[in-house]
Amino acid sequence: MADPTKNPTANPAAKWDLAADVVVVGSGIAGMAAAATAASRGRSVLVFEKGREIGGTSVLSSGEYWVPNNRWLRADGIEDPREDCLRYMARLSYPSLYDPSSKTLGLPANEYALLEAYYDRGAEAVDHLDEIGAIKSRYSPDFDKPMGKPEYNAHVPENRVPFGRHLLSEGGIHTSGQGAFLIGGVREYLEKQDAKVLHTHAVKGLIRDGEGAVIGVEVTDPSGRVLRARARGGVVFASGGFSHDPVLSHRYLRGRLYGSTAVTTNTGDFLRIAQNAGASVANLEMAWWGQTPLELALEKEGQLAGMSYFPWGDSMIMVNIDGVRVVNEKAPYHDRAQAHFHFDPTEKRYKNQVLIQIYDRYVAETPEPEGWHKVRAPIPPVGQFPDYLIVGETLAELAQEIGARLESLRAHTGGLALSPEFLPALEKTIERFNQFAREGKDLDFGRGETPHELNYSPPIRAGLKNQTMAPFEETGPYCAFLLVPACFDTCGGPRIDGEARVIDADDRPIPGLFAGGNCVASPAGQAYWSGGTTIGSALIFGYVGGLNAAMRAEQGA
Numbered sequence: 001m002a003d004p005t006k007n008p009t010a011n012p013a014a015k016w017d018l019a020a021d022v023v024v025v026g027s028g029i030a031g032m033a034a035a036a037t038a039a040s041r042g043r044s045v046l047v048f049e050k051g052r053e054i055g056g057t058s059v060l061s062s063g064e065y066w067v068p069n070n071r072w073l074r075a076d077g078i079e080d081p082r083e084d085c086l087r088y089m090a091r092l093s094y095p096s097l098y099d100p101s102s103k104t105l106g107l108p109a110n111e112y113a114l115l116e117a118y119y120d121r122g123a124e125a126v127d128h129l130d131e132i133g134a135i136k137s138r139y140s141p142d143f144d145k146p147m148g149k150p151e152y153n154a155h156v157p158e159n160r161v162p163f164g165r166h167l168l169s170e171g172g173i174h175t176s177g178q179g180a181f182l183i184g185g186v187r188e189y190l191e192k193q194d195a196k197v198l199h200t201h202a203v204k205g206l207i208r209d210g211e212g213a214v215i216g217v218e219v220t221d222p223s224g225r226v227l228r229a230r231a232r233g234g235v236v237f238a239s240g241g242f243s244h245d246p247v248l249s250h251r252y253l254r255g256r257l258y259g260s261t262a263v264t265t266n267t268g269d270f271l272r273i274a275q276n277a278g279a280s281v282a283n284l285e286m287a288w289w290g291q292t293p294l295e296l297a298l299e300k301e302g303q304l305a306g307m308s309y310f311p312w313g314d315s316m317i318m319v320n321i322d323g324v325r326v327v328n329e330k331a332p333y334h335d336r337a338q339a340h341f342h343f344d345p346t347e348k349r350y351k352n353q354v355l356i357q358i359y360d361r362y363v364a365e366t367p368e369p370e371g372w373h374k375v376r377a378p379i380p381p382v383g384q385f386p387d388y389l390i391v392g393e394t395l396a397e398l399a400q401e402i403g404a405r406l407e408s409l410r411a412h413t414g415g416l417a418l419s420p421e422f423l424p425a426l427e428k429t430i431e432r433f434n435q436f437a438r439e440g441k442d443l444d445f446g447r448g449e450t451p452h453e454l455n456y457s458p459p460i461r462a463g464l465k466n467q468t469m470a471p472f473e474e475t476g477p478y479c480a481f482l483l484v485p486a487c488f489d490t491c492g493g494p495r496i497d498g499e500a501r502v503i504d505a506d507d508r509p510i511p512g513l514f515a516g517g518n519c520v521a522s523p524a525g526q527a528y529w530s531g532g533t534t535i536g537s538a539l540i541f542g543y544v545g546g547l548n549a550a551m552r553a554e555q556g557a
């Protein structure tokens with residue numbers, strides 16, 4: 001075992017205040033999966049949680065996790081071949097590198113190994129947590145479909161399994177708050193194993209021995225006292241992203257972030273701690289992206305209540321300040337939201353920083369089918385007029401109101417204003433969109449051509465050739481709101497290997513330091529493979545990190 005008295009990063013004479021085989025930092029799903037796994041091997045476990053509540057963002061989430069080749073698929077005789085799945089993951093994660101003829105599909109060795117680990121260890125992680133009774137999994141059902149919704153990218157040729165990789169824990173349904181069942185099961189399990197979960201304990205730094213191995217952490221208790229906690233096998237960080245640190249967000253993300261649904265304690269602590277320990281970092285420009293109405297983001301300091309996931313409505317478009325469409329409005333939220341970050345090299349500005357969602361009276365006044373109210377948001381329920389809504393009796397009046405609203409918010413948009421040609425351009429855009437809707441084919445962005453888009457746009461009127469598109473009514477009123485980029489949390493940070501070990505610039509593991517979830521450079525790279533990519537990554541690499549830290553303790557570290 002490494003000698004703690006050689007520790008160069010803390011007073012060698014100082015005593016340990018607390019000790020466990022495995023120390024976990026953060027009580028979201030990555031941390032809880034690590035803790036449960038280590039405890040299941042009979043190891044003593046200490047979980048430090050900075051917030052007052054246990055469960056992080058995970059407990060608030062809809063609780064779905066994406067797991068290829070899972071046991072429910074296999075039981076149903078549905079094959080999810082490794083090679084196809086890796087190709088699918090690699091193509092979406094690293095589109096500019098992807099090369100199907102290469103041994104690593106064109107990816108650097110470690111990034112490829114992470115995809116392999118996700119595929120190889122995912123089902124193992126789910127099965128283990130199920131066997132020990134911490135998380136009882138099943139297919140994630142949706143409405144009356146037991147296997148749930150189609151994959152977000154079911155149409156991509158490499159994707160051989162359009163249904164069945166979305167899993168959910170028992171209890172509840174796939175909607176916000178389902179995470180309570182996910183985290184609740186693990187909490188109960190940890191209590192039975194006598195694992196300690198301490199809230200209001202913020203980990204501040206690592207304690208390392210003379211060889212650089214991580215042997216513990218410094219943690220502030222609720223009274224502000226700094227404690228030294230010994231970790232005999234290792235420390236697993238699972239402390240979420242940095243979306244609530246404005247300095248880090250501004251420094252790293254690829255564009256302006258207006259809000260995050262993550263818990264406000266996710267301030268990138270591990271990014272600073274691991275960089276100081278020599279970890280290499282990646283994916284820092286990325287987050288799990290979405291969109292939100294600008295005014296909602298501005299009025300809500302801290303945690304954002306919700307995002308626009310699956311834009312509602314058939315006679316509905318999104319345009320930029322030039323009045324032109326710039327994205328397939330029905331594309332998955334993570335991909336669609338990245339349209340905001342396009343830089344105009346001629347005008348030297350981000351002309352899509354604010355997009356304007358516009359729809360007609362029919363969409364505004366037609367209630368959604370039963371059960372779809374959450375998908376309808378942020379289009380307000382029929383008859384409601386929240387402050388962020390902009391209404392005009394004619395397109396000209398709407399354009400004027402949008403211009404005035406943008407003007408009043410210019411301090412928050414880098415001074416964006418509608419282009420002088422906005423109204424005629426918008427009229428042309430709508431005319432062109434109406435033609436596409438009549439013909440059932442969106443020649444500009446291919447809207448409504450994937451199972452995912454069709455799934456989230458149930459027909460709200462008869463007679464459409466493409467249920468996601470209907471011509472705008474010729475007379476108003478028309479409605480609009482301003483949309484800006486937001487996220488679930490960031491997904492860049494220290495790099496890990498396939499064993500969830502944090503690695504340095506030469507891909508060498510830092511002994512005793514493991515991590516998973518949103519605090520690391522996501523194994524998914526730039527992709528959101530489908531619903532459940534974030535919890536899937538957190539659960540799988542949390543499990544792997546917890547297992548390896550436990551094994552290290554067993555071997556006497």
Ligand SMILES: Cc1cc2nc3c(=O)[nH]c(=O)nc-3n(C[C@H](O)[C@H](O)[C@H](O)COP(=O)(O)OP(=O)(O)OC[C@H]3O[C@@H](n4cnc5c(N)ncnc54)[C@H](O)[C@@H]3O)c2cc1C
Nearest residue numbers: 026028029030050056057058061062064203517518532535
């Ligand atoms: C409404 C909603 C629905 C969602 N639905 C889904 C879904 O269905 N599927 C999906 O994949 N994703 C979903 N997400 C996103 C998902 O919840 C997160 O990406 C995921 O839960 C992150 O897990 P994590 O363990 O990495 O981090 P978190 O769950 O955010 O946990 C990190 C924890 O670390 C703690 N912490 C931070 N710093 C320290 C420190 N220094 N010391 C100690 N503790 C620290 C934080 O307080 C926090 O509790 C949803 C999110 C929301 C808000």
